[in-house]
Amino acid sequence: MRELSFFNKIIFFFNIIFAAVLLIACAVPYLSLETFPFLSILSLGVPALVLANTLFFLYWLLGLKKQAFTSLFVLILGYFILGTFLKFTPKSIDFQKDELKLMTFNVRGFNRYKFLDNDSIPQQIERLIRKENPDILCLQEVGYDMQEDYLDFPYHFLKKIPTGDKVHLGIFSKYPIVHAEIIDFPSSINNGSYADILYKGDTLRLYNLHMQSLGITPGTGVLRSQSSERLLRRMTNKFKKQQEQAQIIEEHKASSPYKNLVCGDFNNTQFSSVYHTIKGDMQDTFIEKGSGYGRSYNFLKIPIRIDFIMADSNFEVMTHKNYDEKYSDHFPVMASFRLK
Numbered sequence: 001m002r003e004l005s006f007f008n009k010i011i012f013f014f015n016i017i018f019a020a021v022l023l024i025a026c027a028v029p030y031l032s033l034e035t036f037p038f039l040s041i042l043s044l045g046v047p048a049l050v051l052a053n054t055l056f057f058l059y060w061l062l063g064l065k066k067q068a069f070t071s072l073f074v075l076i077l078g079y080f081i082l083g084t085f086l087k088f089t090p091k092s093i094d095f096q097k098d099e100l101k102l103m104t105f106n107v108r109g110f111n112r113y114k115f116l117d118n119d120s121i122p123q124q125i126e127r128l129i130r131k132e133n134p135d136i137l138c139l140q141e142v143g144y145d146m147q148e149d150y151l152d153f154p155y156h157f158l159k160k161i162p163t164g165d166k167v168h169l170g171i172f173s174k175y176p177i178v179h180a181e182i183i184d185f186p187s188s189i190n191n192g193s194y195a196d197i198l199y200k201g202d203t204l205r206l207y208n209l210h211m212q213s214l215g216i217t218p219g220t221g222v223l224r225s226q227s228s229e230r231l232l233r234r235m236t237n238k239f240k241k242q243q244e245q246a247q248i249i250e251e252h253k254a255s256s257p258y259k260n261l262v263c264g265d266f267n268n269t270q271f272s273s274v275y276h277t278i279k280g281d282m283q284d285t286f287i288e289k290g291s292g293y294g295r296s297y298n299f300l301k302i303p304i305r306i307d308f309i310m311a312d313s314n315f316e317v318m319t320h321k322n323y324d325e326k327y328s329d330h331f332p333v334m335a336s337f338r339l340k
Contacts, residue, residue: 022046025043028043028272038236038239044269085293087287105139106139108328108330139170155173155176178203203258206262261315283315289318297329316340
């Protein structure tokens with residue numbers, strides 16, 4: 001009994017640590033990143049923290065121990081503050097012809113640097129897009145040599161930026177683009193863009209975003225080659241840039257005279273301040289109509305959701321779909337809408 005008691009004390013010690021870290025993660029979206037930028041790293045680990053606290057809760061529950069309330073309290077609090085990353089809605093997805101279909105996909109240069117051992121990636125991406133047939137396609141990391149006539153979309157915004165090593169974006173549309181611009185993110189290779197699109201006699205403003213990359217792509221050796229102190233400092237600076245960029249988008253979106261859609265690669269999760277700043281009171285299509293986990297990226301083998309589609313209250317979200325096709329380090333996402 002003494003050995004068991006000592007073992008339980010060790011377990012409870014770690015239980016308290018994981019519960020406290022999840023509690024701090026709940027506060028991250030509401031903390032100033034100017035003051036606590038390093039805490040943003042917790043937003044990437046929320047699913048793992050939830051899993052750990054669930055296991056602790058089950059361990060104590062099976063033993064009928066009152067320590068179970070520690071993780072149970074934090075899990076319930078986290079659910080009400082952060083929401084859920086699991087949706088238990090029916091998975092059958094049926095896109096209708098009268099819906100506006102929007103797809104976002106970080107294609108990582110169509111595998112031009114051979115991150116995946118598959119020479120047919122560009123053709124496979126093309127087949128997927130043709131099959132799913134989005135009305136508007138937003139791509140990130142398209143590469144400087146991306147062609148404007150991609151898949152015969154009649155309208156496009158694909159501005160080549162010759163300086164600053166910028167990562168390029170592409171917007172392709174079946175509906176007329178009447179105006180489009182790059183939204184510059186200072187001192188960053190990342191940027192955003194927007195396009196004003198004529199749709200059913202109305203004008204929609206679509207934002208295609210690629211927020212500051214963290215620069216720690218799994219499999220590149222970056223994590224192994226840097227000390228933990230240097231890596232933390234590097235990521236802290238990246239999180240600060242993400243928040244600055246999110247505020248740029250927030251202000252730009254606030255001045256939009258049109259109905260707004262937002263999509264892209266946020267390089268952070270729905271548990272981050274960056275996500276909450278950009279989202280504001282918009283609808284997250286996964287939260288509205290998604291199913292399952294919503295994974296769009298694997299970070300250190302942890303599935304997370306960092307690619308989003310959002311719509312303001314002028315739209316009714318009809319469907320949301322996450323894809324499993326492995327053509328990039330990201331996975332495609334598509335949603336559909338009707339104007340109210």
